[in-house]
Amino acid sequence: MTAFQETGWAKINLALHVRARRADGYHAIETLFAFVDGGDAIAAEVADADSLAIDGEFADGLSASGDNLVMRGLALLRDLYGADRVPPLAVNLTKTLPVAAGIGGGSADAAAMARLVRRRFLPEIGDATLARIMSPLGADVAACVASETCLGVGTGEELSAVPGLRLGGTxxxxxxxxxxxxxxxxxxxxxxxxxxxxxxxxxxxxxxxxxxxxxxxxxxxxxxxxxxxxxxxxxxxxxxxxxxxxxxxxxxxxxxxxxxxxxxxxxxxxxxxxxxxxxxxx
CATH class of the missing domain: 3.30.70.890 (GHMP kinase, C-terminal domain)
Structure with missing residues (x-):
């Protein structure tokens, strides 16, 4: 079977205002997310068992185990929708974005994995539902699902549009x-x-x-x-x-x-x- 592909678009915070420390240890923030037309690449094809291979400039030191956010995202969708709808996948992640760099990283890759699975196996799921499913993986994951300019509040997972800010193509x-x-x-x-x-x-x-x-x-x-x-x-x-x-x-x-x-x-x-x-x- 031909591999299907998706991109983990680089995320940037055009602004990030920290408003308070919360009792749960997180921080209340207001941030403006935007996304760049480049990032990590994910390819996958149906296989007998799940696997992850990582290559690319920034592959060194990354774990290809089930703890990787890409595979955790796959597991979340399979747990929710069943193995009959989300089969085992052989996944390849080409890591072109630096790690621990403030531009999405694992969050963008997990969101890309989710979009890939949706496109191939779960087309009825909308962005809001997919973001809600993926949000336990990290505060930035919800924004990375749609990868569109938006305002994030709370810990960054409560998203809304900013209609007057038209930055596409900048x-x-x-x-x-x-x-x-x-x-x-x-x-x-x-x-x-x-x-x-x-x-x-x-x-x-x-x-x-x-x-x-x-x-x-x-x-x-x-x-x-x-x-x-x-x-x-x-x-x-x-x-x-x-x-x-x-x-x-x-x-x-x-x-x-x-x-x-x-x-x-x-x-x-x-x-x-x-x-x-x-x-x-x-």
Missing amino acids: PVLLVNPRQPVATGPVFAAWEGIDRGPLFTGAEPRAGLLGARNDLQRPAIAQCPAIADILLELGALRPWLARMSGSGATCFALFDAAAERDAAAVLLAERHPGWWTMAGALK
Whole structure:
């Protein structure tokens, strides 16, 4: 049988406001999710038993066991809908996005696995239902299911559209210093100061320019290279440059693809050790 394929689109947080620490140990946030037209690749075909193989630039150190979020997502759907509808699959994950990088990672891959299974075996399931099923795997998974620009509140899993913010096709450059950043310690180091909500009284793009990532300071304390990247990106005159998620990946949005491409070339010359990906927002 020919393998069927799906993409784990790179996620970025255009803004991330931390509002409070919750009693359950999580944080109340407001974040604007967006997605890039590139990411990890998943291919699968029906087999006698489930299996996962991982290749690609960032495959080293990833577990191919049942604990991998890709296989956990597959297991969730099979447990709910039965093995007669969701058969065993031989899965291959090509990992092109850096790990522990603030751009979706395992969440995007789990969501891609879910979309792949839905398209082939469970076409009646809508995005909202699929997001609800996958949400136990992580706060970002719900947004990654549809992989469309949206506002996330709560822990990030309560999603709504932002109709006035039309960013599809915006040229974007992602930059990572090839240093993983652990999410838990970054959230734990948040200062505990509520600096206000997203977009209050503002036109969406103007509000985005006035927004922030409240995890940027604690992430830089863990990975100082983030500050270097932001400094370099700011000098290239994008209309927005910010850290994504809990780091270490940063992004820059440009008005023209030629500006993005020139920035990518310049950064590659100055910092050949950094990882970059040029694309456009979906």
